[in-house]
Amino acid sequence: MKLKPGAIADSHTSHGNLTGSWRTFKPVYKQKDCTGCKLCVINCPEGCVFEVEDRKYTCNLKYCKGCGICAVECHVNDIEMILEDK
Amino acid sequence: MKTFIEGSRAVADAVTVCRPKVISAYPITPQTHIVEELAKIVANGKVKAEFVNVESEFSAASVVLGSCATGARSYTATTAQGLFLMAEVLFNISGMRLPIVMTCANRAVSAPINIWNDQQDSLSMRDSGWIQLYAEDNQEALDMHLQAYKIGENKGVLLPVMVCMDGFILTHSYEPVELISQEDADRFLPSYQPEDYLNPDNPVTMGAMVGPEAYMETRYLMQEAMENSVKVIEDVANEFNNQFGRYYGGLIDTYKLEDAETVIVSLGSVLGTVKDAVDSLREKGEKVGVLKVRSFRPFPKDAICEALKGAKKVHVLEKAVSIGMGGIVSSEIKAAFCGKTGVPEIVGSIIGLGGRDITVETIIGILNGSGDSSYDQFIDIKKELVEDPEPSDEAVAANA
Numbered sequence: 175m176k177l178k179p180g181a182i183a184d185s186h187t188s189h190g191n192l193t194g195s196w197r198t199f200k201p202v203y204k205q206k207d208c209t210g211c212k213l214c215v216i217n218c219p220e221g222c223v224f225e226v227e228d229r230k231y232t233c234n235l236k237y238c239k240g241c242g243i244c245a246v247e248c249h250v251n252d253i254e255m256i257l258e259d260k
Numbered sequence: 261m262k263t264f265i266e267g268s269r270a271v272a273d274a275v276t277v278c279r280p281k282v283i284s285a286y287p288i289t290p291q292t293h294i295v296e297e298l299a300k301i302v303a304n305g306k307v308k309a310e311f312v313n314v315e316s317e318f319s320a321a322s323v324v325l326g327s328c329a330t331g332a333r334s335y336t337a338t339t340a341q342g343l344f345l346m347a348e349v350l351f352n353i354s355g356m357r358l359p360i361v362m363t364c365a366n367r368a369v370s371a372p373i374n375i376w377n378d379q380q381d382s383l384s385m386r387d388s389g390w391i392q393l394y395a396e397d398n399q400e401a402l403d404m405h406l407q408a409y410k411i412g413e414n415k416g417v418l419l420p421v422m423v424c425m426d427g428f429i430l431t432h433s434y435e436p437v438e439l440i441s442q443e444d445a446d447r448f449l450p451s452y453q454p455e456d457y458l459n460p461d462n463p464v465t466m467g468a469m470v471g472p473e474a475y476m477e478t479r480y481l482m483q484e485a486m487e488n489s490v491k492v493i494e495d496v497a498n499e500f501n502n503q504f505g506r507y508y509g510g511l512i513d514t515y516k517l518e519d520a521e522t523v524i525v526s527l528g529s530v531l532g533t534v535k536d537a538v539d540s541l542r543e544k545g546e547k548v549g550v551l552k553v554r555s556f557r558p559f560p561k562d563a564i565c566e567a568l569k570g571a572k573k574v575h576v577l578e579k580a581v582s583i584g585m586g587g588i589v590s591s592e593i594k595a596a597f598c599g600k601t602g603v604p605e606i607v608g609s610i611i612g613l614g615g616r617d618i619t620v621e622t623i624i625g626i627l628n629g630s631g632d633s634s635y636d637q638f639i640d641i642k643k644e645l646v647e648d649p650e651p652s653d654e655a656v657a658a659n660a
């Protein structure tokens with residue numbers, strides 16, 4: 175697809191930018207001590223953390239860039255960053 | 261009918277008939293009269309435009325970036341320090357391919373602070389992705405603004421255009437000029453109709469991040485657009501000539517060049533003085549001619565080499581210096597000839613920095629001087645200001 179002048183992008187095309195490819199560490203949502211506070215959801219810069227069911231959260235690895243913010247913010251240490259083999 | 265008017269006011273009049281929808285600028289000498297006049301024109305309702313007052317040049321450039329992105333024809337003006345404060349935004353404007361027109365009232369840059377004319381400001385911005393055109397006199401400066409919008413808004417170009425006019429020498433001098441009527445301007449310059457612009461009904465993203473996978477291609481396309489503009493600048497100059505009967509060259513212009521053995525190359529208002537010098541030398545039978553660089557970006561390599569190929573000696577006169585290298589324009593002309601045969605001797609001369617007068621005698625002195633192509637010379641340097649004084653007899657005796 176030829177770039178438009180100035181690389182103007184149509185709406186919703188940023189969905190095609192899979193920031194998951196940037197990741198070195200990946201968050202593991204242990205789903206053990208979770209209190210359902212949603213700090214991980216609110217603080218994720220990619221907006222890719224979602225609720226699976228009550229007090230069970232996970233993230234979309236297509237967009238999770240592995241920044242580790244969720245793991246730092248989780249007040250019960252229920253998210254662990256592990257080195258990812260790709 | 262000609263009107264006797266100050267250069268700045270003539271430019272403001274020309275900008276008005278281009279029907280800009282947004283004007284934003286911060287006053288700075290010697291650009292002030294242009295935007296002061298435009299503010300008045302807008303306040304008096306002569307043009308339906310928004311004049312946005314801002315607190316700095318950075319903001320002025322940001323405002324016109326945003327307004328142009330919504331599809332509104334936009335205008336700003338600045339000089340020297342103001343231009344440098346805009347620097348980051350200048351690259352954003354060209355990278356987003358927004359065809360804004362800006363007047364640069366050329367001035368020396370600080371430090372030391374100096375508000376007089378040279379061309380260090382715009383020439384230092386040569387890699388910013390803006391088309392740069394240099395006007396020789398006030399009529400050309402005002403006409404150039406209409407041409408600038410037409411060049412920049414061309415679908416194959418879509419680049420911002422900087423109209424460079426010498427501060428004070430042009431901006432503050434009164435000359436009789438033909439002002440352009442609204443009717444004539446509308447006939448020459450259609451309204452700006454971008455294909456993509458910020459529109460809530462059809463949202464797009466502009467200026468988003470582009471990673472290593474496509475950034476290089478965005479620069480490649482800008483370079484291609486600059487190359488496209490080479491022909492567009494010529495075409496627009498010809499269209500202007502057809503409608504208004506005024507022509508100043510497209511990329512370059514020549515004066516008494518046909519049989520010239522020695523050619524003076526320069527840009528901007530000094531060309532008037534250069535032509536006077538050439539006329540007086542021609543009277544004495546010397547084969548001297550002039551090449552005017554009207555477009556510095558895109559740099560018209562082919563046109564310049566073609567025009568200079570018959571010359572024996574070429575003197576490049578420029579009011580700027582790339583410290584650590586020498587003349588900016590002379591370096592580029594030498595580079596343009598690289599790999600070609602029959603290359604003339606090219607001598608670079610740095611003149612008129614910080615408003616130092618350039619007279620016919622200065623120019624004849626350069627032609628008769630001993631300059632050669634091995635280095636670029638500073639002209640008329642005052643020895644007493646740059647050299648240690650001779651020690652006095654007493655000091656010599658005391659040290660003996």
Ligand code: SF4
Pocket residue numbers: 201217218219220221222223233237238239240241242243244245
């Ligand atoms: S590591 Fe960063 S990007 Fe990934 S889910 Fe956590 S906060 Fe979001």
Ligand code: SF4
Pocket residue numbers: 207208209210211212213214215231247248249250251252253
């Ligand atoms: S921050 Fe921790 S406790 Fe809070 S919802 Fe996310 S995983 Fe559960």
